Every structure is written in structure tokens, then in C-alpha cells.
Amino acid sequence: MNRRRLASSLLLSSLLLTLGLGCSGKDAASSLPEVKLTYWRTFDNSDTMSDIITAYTTLHPNVSIDYKKLRSDEYDNALLRAFADGTGPDIFSVHNSALGSYQSLLLPEPATTTIPYAEIQGTLRKQTVIITKVLPTVSIKTLKNDFVDTVAADVVFPYQPDPKVAAVDSIYGLPLAVDTLALYANKDLLNAASIPAAPANWQEFHDDVVKLTKLDSTGKIIQSGAGFGTSKNVNRAVDILSVLMMQNGANMVDDRGRVAFQTVPAGTPRDLFPAVDATTFYTDFANPTKDAYTWNESFPSSFDAFTAGQTAFYLGYSYDLPLIRTAAPKLNFTINNLPQITGGREVNYPNYWVESVSKDTKNPDWAWDFINFATRKENVTSYLTKAQKPTALRSLISTQLESEDLGVFAEQLLLAKSWYHGKDTAAMEKALNSFIDVILLGTTDPGNAIETTARIVSQTYE
The missing domain is CATH 3.40.190.10 (Periplasmic binding protein-like II)
Structure with missing residues (x-):
């Protein structure tokens, strides 16, 4: 190996080590931040979400999601008590008619999320490296294109954290079903x-x-x-x-x-x-x-x-x-x-119901990344099948029209208001x-x- 190639190789290794990227798979994965998300819902048992949660935590081994189902008659009071005590969930379901009631407790979706990933790179010598991705979230344009019309009308509210800056229309939740x-x-x-x-x-x-x-x-x-x-x-x-x-x-x-x-x-x-x-x-x-x-x-x-x-x-x-x-x-x-x-x-x-993020969460990017992941077509299908719910996505309506149980409900989605x-x-x-x-x-x-x-x-x- 000539000196130039040797110097280049040493420089690359030095940069990887300095950035915390060049390490064994186990070491790299362990360097990811440990993230614990609490997720509260009502009506649906945990098995309806198990495939989605497993898929997400497999993609992100540093993340654990604690799913809790509450009785419908205690749900609102339990949420309000938990938030008052500072023990509220990171992610929770809000009924579409109640988003205005809960708006002050919610963190609207950011334009992007910043998420670290452990990825295997290299050809001859495989290495697990940590890379950080800045990912776009569901935009209002995408919301209107991908979801049935009532969703955009229900989940978008003006957000104005700074009174000196004009309010911006923001998404306060995304549904798994309608x-x-x-x-x-x-x-x-x-x-x-x-x-x-x-x-x-x-x-x-x-x-x-x-x-x-x-x-x-x-x-x-x-x-x-x-x-x-x-x-x-x-x-x-x-x-x-x-x-x-x-x-x-x-x-x-x-x-x-x-x-x-x-x-x-x-x-x-x-x-x-x-x-x-x-x-x-x-x-x-x-x-x-x-x-x-x-x-x-x-x-x-x-x-x-x-x-x-x-x-x-x-x-x-x-x-x-x-x-x-x-x-x-x-x-x-x-x-x-x-x-x-x-x-x-x-x-x-x-x-x-829409899945929303608490304004008090310590992991806002992870919480919103999970909601975006869960509501995508390729992931939400398992929930719809297990829960037997009509879809919120326009692209899945045709797959439910022939269903004896769900066909009528799905057929009515495009004119729901x-x-x-x-x-x-x-x-x-x-x-x-x-x-x-x-x-x-x-x-x-x-x-x-x-x-x-x-x-x-x-x-x-x-």
C-alpha cells in the first residue's frame, strides 16, 4: 500500500471514530439514544397495533413503546389527571370532534424529524455506522391527497407558539381509520x-x-x-x-x-x-x-x-x-x-380518532416519526385487518369495498364531513x-x- 493510500485510509478511520461512526455493530447500536415512548388509546386491544409497533422497534432497536388501553368511560379523565401530574403519555388518541378541546395539550407535527439510524456500510469490510436522517413528515398537501377529505378539515389548526410570528397551519394528529x-x-x-x-x-x-x-x-x-x-x-x-x-x-x-x-x-x-x-x-x-x-x-x-x-x-x-x-x-x-x-x-x-403527540413529550421527533410510520399504507393495513376498521387512506378504499362487513362504511368515506x-x-x-x-x-x-x-x-x- 503506498503512503497516499495508507494516509487516506487512516484519515477515513480517524473521521469515523471521531464521529462515533466506525465501530462494531453492537457498539454502534448501543450508542443510539434509548427512547421510551408511552402510547395511550381506548377501544383497541394492544394486539391490533402489535405488528406496527414490532416493525417500528425492529427498525429502531433503541426504541421501546409501552401501549396502554384505557376504558372509554375513564379515558378523558385519566388523560387530564396524568397531564396535570406530569405523567401523561407521549402519544395518545384524540377523538376527531375533541381536537379543539385538547389542542392546548398537543404538539403539532413538525415539518421534519431528525432520527438517528444504525446502518451497515462497506463492501469488503462491513461496519455498522450511525447516521442521522432528516425526514419530511406528512405535509398538508400530502394529507389532502392521501387521506379522505374530512381528515384535513378536522386535524389542521393554526399554530402560533410566538405571538410575534404569524400563525402557521399545522397538523395536530393523523388517523389510522375513519x-x-x-x-x-x-x-x-x-x-x-x-x-x-x-x-x-x-x-x-x-x-x-x-x-x-x-x-x-x-x-x-x-x-x-x-x-x-x-x-x-x-x-x-x-x-x-x-x-x-x-x-x-x-x-x-x-x-x-x-x-x-x-x-x-x-x-x-x-x-x-x-x-x-x-x-x-x-x-x-x-x-x-x-x-x-x-x-x-x-x-x-x-x-x-x-x-x-x-x-x-x-x-x-x-x-x-x-x-x-x-x-x-x-x-x-x-x-x-x-x-x-x-x-x-x-x-x-x-x-x-387521531393519533397525537403531547406537548410535554421529551421525544417529539420520535413520537411524530412513529405516527407517520404507523399511518402509512404499507404499515396501517395490519391494524385495519385486525381491528376491522374502515381506512382513512384514499388508496385503500377500493380494497375494502367488497368486504361484507366494511364495504358500506368504506364506500361512504369520500363524502364524509x-x-x-x-x-x-x-x-x-x-x-x-x-x-x-x-x-x-x-x-x-x-x-x-x-x-x-x-x-x-x-x-x-x-
């Missing part, structure tokens, strides 16, 4: 009423409910057509009301993000309030003076009534499917698209449930009632 509201139908009850198929529009829904409803001689409902029309015993009544309002032309919020469902949209007759009309349609099914009367508060929850065979139609999500099969293994039912208004605006309603971005979801839901009660009671002017409701909801945006 569910949609669908119509479950008791096939045996429909067959007995000579109804060959579930209704495609709300007029057909009304007509079918009239056929399906049975009253005794005292006027008591002995068979309900649908669990529909009240606030207290209809599962996700606010979701149902919201989508009816939007289908009927109501703008839930205006272009400036202000509550607007109490207004008359442009091009609509001044005396026509789409939100009021939608609510009246809904409550008619619980109004004894209407021909659609089929439901009241004497029934159990709409879910329990459906699984008990007391009502023919139930509006629910894909997450209800395993619960229905467990509660009523012999129930003969179908899953159908959410009815629409004939000639109206076609709108479906989403319900989903949410609306709430306030800071108190519970207060918003209470206000809309109260509006249902007021319209059903019929003793308050509907125009005044919806103005009051809008004012209460607006207060949660402040």
Missing part, C-alpha cells in the same frame, strides 16, 4: 312488512317506518320502525342530527370558522331554516301526533332495542358491528348506506340534545330555540 354512520336493518322485520330492501333516501325511510310500526289498541308502540327522534335514548343522536342538517343544506360553520347552522344559507328562501326543518323531521318520529310516530323515551337505547328485535332500523358505525353480533348472535340484519335527501347534498358523517372545532364537545352535544328536546316538546318558537342553541355552541369556540 368510520362512517350507516343504517343497520333487521331483515326479518323488513321481510315481514314486504319491504325488499333498506331505504336509500329519507322519504323511503319515512314510508318504511310507517309500514314497520305496530301499535296496540291503547296507542302503545309494540314494534318500532326505527330508534330515531329523541335525544336521550338514541345512540349518537347529535351525529344523526348533524348529518341531517348538512344534507338539508345547513352550513354548520361559516368560512371564518364561526357557528352558522342558525342562519339561512345564501340562495335559500328567507323563511326556510334548514337546520330547524331537519330537526323537525327527526323529532316527528317521536311525536305521537305525526304519522311517522315510532319511538319514545320508554324504549331502551336504540342499540339495545335493535339487538332485542324491538326496532327495525338502527343508525350506527362499524364499531357497533361486533357488539351487535355479541348481543344478538342470531339477529338477521343488513348494513346499508346512510339515507340521503333526494336531490339534496349528499353527505355522510365520520367518527374517528364533520364540523365541530370548539373546545367543549360535551357542552356542544348537550346544547344540540336540548334543541332536539325543545323541538319535540313544541312549546318554544323554533327560530328562538336555534338562536339560543347556536349561541351556546359558539361560546365553546372562545
